[in-house]
Amino acid sequence: MxxxxxxxxxxxxxxxxxxxxxxxxxxxxxxxxxxxxxxxxxxxxxxxxxxxxxxxxxxxxxxxxxxxxxxxxxxxxxxxxxxxxxxxxxxxxxxxxxxxxxxxxxxxxxxxxxxxxxxxxxxxxxxxxxxxxxxxxxxxxxxxxxxxxxxxxxxxxxxxxxxxxxxxxxxxNLAKLLINSTQEGIVALSPIELAAGTSEDFCILSINEAAARFLGSTVDTLQFTLLSDALRRIGIRENPAVLARAVAGGRLTNFELAYELAGSSMVLQVGVAVADGVLAVTLTDVRDLKARETLFRSLFHDNPAPMYVRARGASGFLDVNEAALRLYGHARSDFLARALADIRIDGAEDRESVSRHRTADGRIIDVIEYAREIMVDGAPAVLSTIVDITERKRTEAHVTYLAHHDPLTGISNRTVFTRELERAAGGLARDNRGFGVILVDLDDFKTVNDTLGHAAGDALLIEAATRLRNLVRRSDVVARLGGDEFAILLPDAGTRREAEGLATRILHELASIQRIEGAAVSVGASIGVALAPDDAVDTEELLRCADLALYRAKESGRGTFRFFEREMDRQHRERRALEMELRAARIESEFEVHYQPIVAVKTGRLRGFEALLRWRNPRRGLVSPADFIPIAEETGMIDDIGRWVLLEACRQAAAWPAPLVVAVNVSPVQFRKGELVDTVDMALALTGLEPGRLEIEITETVLLADTSANLATLSQLRGRGVRVALDDFGTGYSSLSYVRRFPFNRLKIDRSFVREIDESPESLAIVRAIIGLGASLGIDTTAEGVETVAQLEALRNENCGELQGYLFSPPVARDDVAGIIGAFFDDVSLVA
Incomplete structure (x- = not known):
């Protein structure tokens, strides 16, 4: 109606x-x-x-x-x-x-x-x-x-x-009439989530004529296009970060947008509001206004000195700047509703007078008031500048505090910790008094920060700092070094037993944090301990030893502590040397792709090969992938290496008889770069391999980082006909969720389950469940690491689809692939 x-x-x-x-x-x-x-x-x-x-x-x-x-x-x-x-x-x-x-x-x-x-x-x-x-x-x-x-x-x-x-x-249409009659630009934006590694973008749902004119175009040209495209036309390369924060529920703030348009300098005031996920953006041309207000704003509103304006001969206030509001503690409306007598206790009306003023909370402050006559809207007025000589001392004390404390948690900062560490080293040299350093890193802090927000992350850091402070003695120093890393200096604890006792209490106390701001959390800590003079005397060297011990604790599965050991230093140096050699390695000449056959259980036929990377180091010989791939991922070198492996594997597979497939593992780092789809397209185009003969293998780590963006990338690959397999299935945390959200072509059963399938009822039950899940969803299953006939028979009894492992063949060099294919195919002619 x-x-x-x-x-x-x-x-x-x-x-x-x-x-x-x-x-x-x-x-x-x-x-x-x-x-x-x-x-x-x-x-x-x-x-x-x-x-x-x-x-x-x-x-x-x-x-x-x-x-x-x-x-x-x-x-x-x-x-x-x-x-x-x-x-x-x-x-x-x-x-x-x-x-x-x-x-x-x-x-x-x-x-x-x-x-x-x-x-x-x-x-x-x-x-x-x-x-x-x-x-x-x-x-x-x-x-x-x-x-x-x-x-x-x-x-x-x-x-x-x-x-x-x-x-x-x-x-x-009244709304359209009003929107287009205004000189203010109005734009409605709908957020668009893009692939990982790229910025969030927006679709222009509606735009009025004024906004289109501000952007140097027309309504018909800009409507339903991307905001990033519209901004690039006027020389702005990135969408304003305020828009992304508004979509994420952050505080809505106005901001200015400055750019050149047709030889003129444009300055727009941008306002943002959110309604049901859509951003309503207003654009106001403030060039003339800014030109008129720049001088007054610099002298008044943006002035760090407290200032207010009142009519000459009157006690009421006409205006007040933010510095004065901070000084007196009133809201703007409250301050402007008051009279001069409400804040001034005594003092003359001289141009420069010392008086006592009252703040909102009742405090009495001593100020110097500098007054001069000005004109406001054509009427005489008095501009007063306030110098708080009481606050000056308080500010100096506050600055001193900030120089020595972490502003979030209130505990000591790195400056204090370094100073006290040097003092402890001086006591060691003077009195031979040993001391210890404990580094504490919160486990899963990033998960809390990402899932519950930065406010919850800050609350967790404050809670952790409070608990650490309550565990130590008055003489000990607890400091936040940055992020979620804390340090404890034990100036009078030179024994391993004392440090071990404290580390144990820290692990128990931090693991007992179960709720933050009403939300359930699961956190813990990894701890590294180094003692002077046993491990080092120099303070920088002692911190390095504690850091190595912390790294080992993280490698050990987290939620534990480790003391520094000399072997850690040797391993660290070895790892550093391996990293330098990896950086200098020539991909085409030092790296090789080996291939392990994948066999169908029911037919016994060869289904294809998994491509496995090998590094033939000129000095070390073959280096285990377990040693160099983590380094390649941490340093980002895996992107170039992975691109080469994909191209090499596709080139080799193109010479195999159809329909043999090649399975290529992809690192999470390649997903974060956001170029995986382009890399696959290039490899297929250069080699001529049919998309259906390429299978991309990923681990759950890929999906944990950014589920929506990475699932979108996988969907693009599926859309091109490329197969997608989920590797090491069952070893992560959310496998069933991923299988429900994305139609994988294949699930790979991790070798840890296959290894014990004929001895462990639990492993057999897991394998049976994975195979049953795949069958019910129409997804193939492949068991890795098959090495014995007993394992083969057990997997065959469970109707596993495909197998690979040393029982059939270890990974072989590309020149040996022809022999394996020849064992399954007659009259095979391979392209060299």
């Missing part, structure tokens, strides 16, 4: 000689209406009239008025001002906002009260139908509404009128 919103304007066409009236013999027909059927109703009124007598009430209202019933009302007029609605049709009631009959016209919206009253008064005076029009919102659009009053005769007391109401056909 149409609804009315509110009045816009009223035009009443009535008067001494209204255009709608006529002295002709058929005055009712002379009413200028847009509707033919309304003219028919007027003729009925005329036909019911006998001589000069008005048509009877009963004949016009109790008889059949047909399709007009929904749009008419009967009005009774008592006296000069009281108009009562006796009954009204549904359409009539809806448009004018009439809730019930017997309602006075005075209770209607004012525009209808005026228009209807005018039509009735003119019809009563002329004893003929009269028309008035008004404008009103109907169905969200501005409509011109015809209101026709037909006077009637009645045997009952009062005067009666038949009132007809109908919106004209011509309407216009």
């Amino acid at each position: 149409p609804t009315s919103i509110g009045p816009l304007s009223s035009e009443v066409f009535a008067g001494g000689e209204p255009a709608s009236a006529s002295p002709a013999l058929e005055p009712a027909i002379a009413v200028e209406t847009e509707f033919d059927d309304v003219r028919l109703m007027l003729r009925r009124w005329q036909a019911a009239r006998v001589g000069d007598a008005l048509p009877p009430y009963e004949e016009m209202t109790l008889g059949s008025i047909g399709r007009f019933a929904d749009e008419v009302a009967v009005i009774r007029r008592d006296g000069d001002a009281n108009h009562c609605v006796l009954r009204a049709g549904q359409r009539f009631r809806t448009v004018v906002g009439l809730r019930h009959s017997s309602q006075s016209l005075g209770e209607l919206p004012h525009v209808f009260t005026l228009s209807i009253g005018s039509a009735i008064d003119q019809a009563r005076s002329a004893r003929e139908p009269r028309l008035a029009v008004c404008r009103w919102l109907v169905d969200g659009k501005v409509s011109t509404i015809e209101i026709i009053a037909l006077p009637l005769s009645c045997r009952w007391p009062g005067e009666y009128f038949l009132l007809f109401l109908r919106p004209r056909k011509s309407q216009f």
Whole structure:
């Protein structure tokens, strides 16, 4: 049912000689209406009239008025001002906002009260139908509404009128009119999530003419395009970060956008609001305003000195800057509502006077007030600059505090820790007094930060700092070095037993943190311990030893502590040397791709090969992938190496007989780069390998980083016909969730389950569950690490689809692949 919103304007066409009236013999027909059927109703009124007598009430209202019933009302007029609605049709009631009959016209919206009253008064005076029009919102659009009053005769007391109401056909969209009539740009943006490694973008759902002009284009060109494309046209390379924060629920803040357009410098004030996930962005040209306000803002609003303005000779305030609000502790509205006597306890009205002022919390401060006369909006006023000599001392103390404490947790910062560490080293040299260093790194802090937000992450850091401080002695120093890393200096604890006891208590205490800001969390810590003089005497060397011990604790599965051992230093140096050699390695000459066959269980036929990377180091020989791949991933070198492996594997597979496939492992780092789809496209194009013969293997680590973006990448690969396998299935945390969200082609059962399948009922149960899950979802399963006939038989009994492992063949060099293929195919001719 149409609804009315509110009045816009009223035009009443009535008067001494209204255009709608006529002295002709058929005055009712002379009413200028847009509707033919309304003219028919007027003729009925005329036909019911006998001589000069008005048509009877009963004949016009109790008889059949047909399709007009929904749009008419009967009005009774008592006296000069009281108009009562006796009954009204549904359409009539809806448009004018009439809730019930017997309602006075005075209770209607004012525009209808005026228009209807005018039509009735003119019809009563002329004893003929009269028309008035008004404008009103109907169905969200501005409509011109015809209101026709037909006077009637009645045997009952009062005067009666038949009132007809109908919106004209011509309407216009008010919202569009208002939006395009303003000089302010208005844009509606819908967020778009893109692949990992790229910025969030937005689709322009709606844009008005002013905004299109600000962006140097037109509405038709910009609507439904990407915001990033629109901004690039005016030289802005990235979407403003405020928009992404607004989508994520961050605080909404206005900001400025400056750029060059057609040789002119543009400055826009940008406002952002969020409604149901859509950003409403306003763009205001503030070039002239900024030019006028720059000087005053620099002298007043942005001035670090507290300032306020009051009219000359008056005690009230005209304006106040943020520095003064901070000083006095009042909200702006509260401060401006006060008088000078409310904040000033004593002091003269001199241009430079020392006085005592009162803040919002009742504190008394000593200030120097510098006053000078200025003009504000053409009137004389006094500008006062306040120098708080009491706060100066407090500020100095606060600066000293910040220089020595972590601003979030309140514990010591790195500066204090380093100073106290040097002091402990001096005590060791002077008194041979040993000391210890404990480094504490929170486990899974990033998960809390990412899932619950930065506020929860900050709360976790504060809670951890509080608990650490409560565990140590007064002489010990607890400091936050940065991020989620804490350090504890034990200046009088040189024994391993003392450090071990504290480390154990720390692990237990931090693991007991179960809720942060009402949300359940699971955190723990990894701890590294180094002692002086046993491990090192130099402070930097001692910290390095503690850091190596911390690294070993993380490698050991976290939630534990490790003391520094000399072997750690050797391993660290070895790892560093291996990293340097890896950086210097020539990919094409030092790396090799080996291939391990994948065999179908039921047919015994060769299904394809898994490509496995090998590094033939000139000095070390073959280096285990377990040693160099983690280094390649941490340093980012895996991206170039992985691109080469994919191209090499596709080139080799293109020479194999169809339909043999090649499975290539992809690192999470390659996903984060956001170029995997392009890399696959390039490899397929250069080698001519059919997409269906390439299988990309990923681990759950890929999906843990950014599920939505990475699933989108996998969907693009599937769309090209490339197969996707989930490797090491069952060893992660959310495998079932990923299988539900993405239709993998294959699940690979981790070798840790296969190794114990004939001895461990638990491993057998897991393998059986994975195979059953794959079968129910139509996903192939492949068991890795098959080395014995017993394992083969167990997997065959469980209807596992495919197998690979040393029972069939170890990974072989590319030159040996032909022999394996030849064992399965007759008359095989391979391209060299």
